[in-house]
Amino acid sequence: MDKKQKALFEARARIIKAMAHPTRLYIVDELSRSERCVAELTEMIGADTSTVSKHLSILKNAGLIKDEKRGTQVFYYLKTPCILNFFGCVESVLKSTAEENISLIESK
Amino acid sequence: MDKKQKALFEARARIIKAMAHPTRLYIVDELSRSERCVAELTEMIGADTSTVSKHLSILKNAGLIKDEKRGTQVFYYLKTPCILNFFGCVESVLKSTAEENISLIESK
DNA sequence: CAGATATTTGGCAATATAGCCAAACAGCCA
């Protein structure tokens, strides 16, 4: 693996890593329905505001979401809706694993 | 966010987390072309065999790849090729971020 | 069985991540 190729995989991993957390997945999912301000997300998630704010900045730095300030509030929204394609596949992995577990139990 | 919903996002995050590493992305990419044994991947990646083996077991536990033993070798292959859909979107995030950076520079 | 090859596991040190609290900061309004 040469240097250039390595850099590409590192760049890709940074983006995926940004989504590799339940709270951040939740945020992405929620923003796919509509934009939200920090306070709204904090309420839904049930963590400290500062924690949610940090998760948002991770998603933002990865280039997945954008923000817009309106008065004292900051609204966040999805930048690249294609992210949602991730979910379909993740779901099918979950499903296939679950099915295997079931057949393991049944054939016992 | 209720308990059930939380568990679902945690399950999804576990799968995404398994891919959130450059070496593991490389492995998935490589296995999308053909199955490979540990020694082959180790050679391509240029890390310790034990390191590669651990990465493989992370992918396997997440349900993304499967293995098959043949003699002393263990061959790994993709279990859910739809994972590759991830890459398309990751690429478009990378591209859009890059374009923004360029326009930032140009409008300076 | 002994030796060789391929892979996994245990253990450890370095580094990264998560979440909370407290404090700083920003914009609004009286």
Place this chain on the structure above:
DNA sequence: TGGCTGTTTGGCTATATTGCCAAATATCTG
């Protein structure tokens, strides 16, 4: 300006991840 609301940042501790080495395990072959 001073206080209020909403958000971000700094700092800390607890926990998780990474990657190497050494050792264990498995399979094949003479």
